[in-house]
Amino acid sequence: MHEVPEDRLYTKTHEWVKLEDGGAKMGLTSYAVEELGDITYIEVKPLGTTVRQGEPVGLVESSKTTEKIYAPLSGEIIELNGEAGVVEEGSDEIPMGLEVISEDPYGSGWILKLRVGPGVEEERKNLLSPEEYRKLLEEQV
Amino acid sequence: MLRLPLDGLHRELGAKFFEFAGWEMPMKYTSSLRESLAVRNSVGIFDVSHMGRFILRGGDAVDFLQRATSNDMNVSNGRSRYTLTLNHAGGIRDDNVAFKLADDFIIFVVNAANREKIWNWFQKLLSQWEMDVQLSDETFKTAMMAIQGPKARDLVHGVLGMTLNLRKFSVQEHVHEGARFVISRTGYTGEDGYEIVTWDLHWAESLFRRLVEAGASPCGLVARDILRLEAGLVLYGNDIDENTNPFEARLDFAIKLEKEDFIGRDALVRIREEGIKRLRVGLLSETRNSPRRGDRILRDGKEVGSVTSGTFSPILGRGIGMGYVRPDLAKVGEELTIEGMKKFKVMVSKMPFYDESKYGWRRST
Numbered sequence: 001m002h003e004v005p006e007d008r009l010y011t012k013t014h015e016w017v018k019l020e021d022g023g024a025k026m027g028l029t030s031y032a033v034e035e036l037g038d039i040t041y042i043e044v045k046p047l048g049t050t051v052r053q054g055e056p057v058g059l060v061e062s063s064k065t066t067e068k069i070y071a072p073l074s075g076e077i078i079e080l081n082g083e084a085g086v087v088e089e090g091s092d093e094i095p096m097g098l099e100v101i102s103e104d105p106y107g108s109g110w111i112l113k114l115r116v117g118p119g120v121e122e123e124r125k126n127l128l129s130p131e132e133y134r135k136l137l138e139e140q141v
Numbered sequence: 142m143l144r145l146p147l148d149g150l151h152r153e154l155g156a157k158f159f160e161f162a163g164w165e166m167p168m169k170y171t172s173s174l175r176e177s178l179a180v181r182n183s184v185g186i187f188d189v190s191h192m193g194r195f196i197l198r199g200g201d202a203v204d205f206l207q208r209a210t211s212n213d214m215n216v217s218n219g220r221s222r223y224t225l226t227l228n229h230a231g232g233i234r235d236d237n238v239a240f241k242l243a244d245d246f247i248i249f250v251v252n253a254a255n256r257e258k259i260w261n262w263f264q265k266l267l268s269q270w271e272m273d274v275q276l277s278d279e280t281f282k283t284a285m286m287a288i289q290g291p292k293a294r295d296l297v298h299g300v301l302g303m304t305l306n307l308r309k310f311s312v313q314e315h316v317h318e319g320a321r322f323v324i325s326r327t328g329y330t331g332e333d334g335y336e337i338v339t340w341d342l343h344w345a346e347s348l349f350r351r352l353v354e355a356g357a358s359p360c361g362l363v364a365r366d367i368l369r370l371e372a373g374l375v376l377y378g379n380d381i382d383e384n385t386n387p388f389e390a391r392l393d394f395a396i397k398l399e400k401e402d403f404i405g406r407d408a409l410v411r412i413r414e415e416g417i418k419r420l421r422v423g424l425l426s427e428t429r430n431s432p433r434r435g436d437r438i439l440r441d442g443k444e445v446g447s448v449t450s451g452t453f454s455p456i457l458g459r460g461i462g463m464g465y466v467r468p469d470l471a472k473v474g475e476e477l478t479i480e481g482m483k484k485f486k487v488m489v490s491k492m493p494f495y496d497e498s499k500y501g502w503r504r505s506t
Contacts, residue, residue, distance in 0.1 A: 034157075037363055038173045040453035041429040059483055061460075063173040063363045063452060066433050066482045089483075099172075 002031045002137055005106050009072070009124065010133035016106065017072035017127065019120070024073050027110040028060070031137055033102045036062035042098065043089040044069070044112050050076045051114070053123050058089070058111070073123050075114030086111050145190050146284045146342045147349055154359050161362055162253035164191040169361035174455040176364035177371075180330050181456055181500050184290035186349060186357040187365055193256030193280045194338060195249040195263070201272035202247050206239060209266055209404060211387065213397040218243050221312045221325045225387055225395050226251075226259060227405030231412050232383040233390065235259050236375065240312040240325050240338075248323060248338060252377045256280060266404075284345035288357060289334035289368075291504070297324075297335055300351050309333070309502065320344035329365065331372025331493050333502040367452050370461055372501065373423055373492025379434060379450040380421060380463050386412050389465065391421050419446060420471040424462040424479070425490035429453060432462030436481030445470055448479065454494060461494050462487070 004010070008018040014032035018025045033039065044058030051057045051071040058069040080086045085098040101109040128136065143164045145151065151158075156167035167188065169176060179185045197205065206214040212224035220241050226234040235255040240248040251259045256278070263276055288297055298304050305324065307313060312325035322339035339345050353359055366376070375381050381390045386409065388396075398406060424432050432451035437444050451462025462479075466489075470477065475489040497503050 037169065040174070040431070040455075061429070061431055061453060063169075063367065066431065068482060 002029070002034070003106065004029070004130045004134050004137070006130050008106075009127035009129065010136075011070060011072045011127060012136065013070045015070060015072050019116070022115065023078065024075060024114045024116045024120070025110050026072050026112060026114065028069070028101065028105050029133070030105050031140075033105045033109075036060060036067070036102075037064040038062055039098045039101050042069075042086045042101065042111065043091065044080055044086060045077060046088045046090075047077050047080065050074075053126065058086075069111065071114070072127060073114060073116050073120055075116040075120075077112055078115045079113040081110050081112065084109055084111070143191070145188055147188050147190070147346050150346050150349060151188065151359070154353065156359070156361060159362075162191060164253060166191060167359070167361040169363050170359045173361060173363035173367060174453075176358055176360040177367040178455050179358035180290045180332055180360060180364065180368055181371075181495075182291070184288060184292040184296050184334075184357045185360040185364070186352050187287045187289070187360050188284070188349065189287050189336070190280075190284045191253040192285055193251035193253060193259070193278065194283055194285065195251065195260070196277045196279050197247040197249060198245055198275045198277075199273040200245055201274050202245050203241070205267070205270070205272050205274045206247065206249070207401060207403060208270070209263065210237065210239075211397065211403060211405065211409075212395045213400050214239060214241070215400075216241055219311055219313060221310045221327045223395055225392060226262070227387070227403075227409075228383055229405060229408060231386045231405045231408030233377070233381045233385055233387060233392075234262065234383060236377055236381060236392070236395075238325075238327060240323060242312060242314050242323065250285075254378055279340075283338050283340050284342050285336065285338045286345065286349055287328050287330075287334060287336045288352060289328045289330040289332045291333060292356070293332070293334035296352060296355055296357055300348070300355050307335075318344060329372075329374060330368035331374070331495070331501045332368075366450075367454065370450060370452050370463065371454050371456065371494050373463075373494065375421070375463070376450060385465075388412060388417050389419050389421060417468055419465040420468050421449075421463055422466055422471050423490040423492040423494055424448065424451070424464055424477070424487040425457070425494060426460030426462075426479070427486045427488070429458065429460060430479075430483065430485040431460030432464065432479045432487060433481050436462075436464075436479050438464050438466055439478040439480055440470055440475075445477070448481070456495055456500065460487075461490070463492075
């Protein structure tokens with residue numbers, strides 16, 4: 001069974017988001033990283049970009065497929081996890097260290113942070129609770 | 142779903158599984174990227190028992206394959222040969238390897254997804270042709286494994302405790318440790334190595350286990366796909382199918398129009414006269430972005446082809462793929478754009494994609 005931590009919310013497209021002092025940290029769920037296989041590349045829109053809930057915020061490529069990453073909440077991209085190998089789109093960098101995204105998807109394998117506005121309270125209603133997300137995973141198996 | 146005879150061993154080795162052509166297959170054991178690198182730099186082992194294995198016996202076995210497939214199958218005993226089974230329109234029904242052990246004993250390897258199709262097709266041909274051929278499907282009575290990489294030869298010789306004198310594309314039958322097996326110096330990775338078919342399933346498990354213990358990395362099908370793409374080898378169902386002809390797929394080396402008549406020959410002559418409309422090319426990404434099957438290939442904003450397979454190549458650190466483009470754009474160095482989930486530039490590349498002085502079976506050791 002896949003780990004679904006209690007301290008955050010989820011999307012139907014298998015992202016997680018955790019609210020913390022004015023920001024929201026997001027990443028991929030352990031189900032997502034397992035389905036992807038080996039992750040070979042993750043790029044996100046440039047720092048400072050404002051994204052809307054449910055819109056693509058980046059791209060993940062793996063040994064099996066290429067998938068979009070969707071913004072769980074609206075906000076401005078204020079940080080990306082360079083240490084994990086996440087890069088801005090169009091970057092010439094050859095990122096390393098993407099293993100951490102698969103190995104620790106809920107911890108050091110986070111992808112980016114968003115600065116969220118007051119609208120977050122309304123948008124939260126569109127997200128899944130850990131219990132709802134667990135149910136979604138059960139239905140997919 | 143069909144299970145491999147060595148299914149239990151793969152579970153013990155920590156494989157993650159997925160469905161492929163009706164079989165529950167190891168997708169990966171650790172990381173597909175690491176597994177593919179192990180094959181390039183050292184040695185890896187694959188269970189490929191899902192591949193169909195037909196045995197042809199009888200005095201007309203060679204003549205049957207001469208008529209049913211495109212390459213010259215009248216080779217010396219002990220040779221392995223790649224050939225194509227075509228339809229009457231010159232389209233590719235399957236791509237195959239034949240292990241010719243004797244004039245009346247040939248193992249014919251078919252793609253897992255095409256096993257029943259080719260079985261039915263061969264039965265139909267045999268019923269029309271009145272030849273002395275006994276065809277049997279021994280897929281479920283045998284196991285098949287591939288040991289690949291620059292250290293494959295030494296490893297296999299060490300574990301078997303025998304020195305095989307086997308040239309590239311050669312095959313032999315042995316009885317050793319009480320087991321009957323066929324060993325061919327062939328593969329699907331671009332590297333040196335062996336493919337082994339055995340009727341003794343217990344021995345197969347013991348051998349696989351001993352090879353892993355002696356240093357072969359167990360490799361799943363995703364690593365196999367990365368390796369065959371890096372080597373520029375086609376995958377049936379992706380890069381070739383009933384609607385592709387061997388010329389556009391650049392498999393001319395497996396077509397022998399000058400031999401006696403074979404199925405698809407007339408169509409191929411016509412196709413060649415009419416001219417080739419598209420060509421299979423290697424696509425090398427300028428970045429880590431990988432071309433993906435179904436992506437559009439553009440030139441100056443106009444669609445000029447599409448991608449048939451693609452992945453990330455760990456030895457190149459870039460995305461690679463194959464696709465079909467207009468013949469005038471098939472030259473190495475042509476710059477094209479891929480449009481799928483995102484848009485990025487690629488260059489038409491030679492295949493294999495890697496530097497053949499450093500990687501692959503022709504490398505200088």
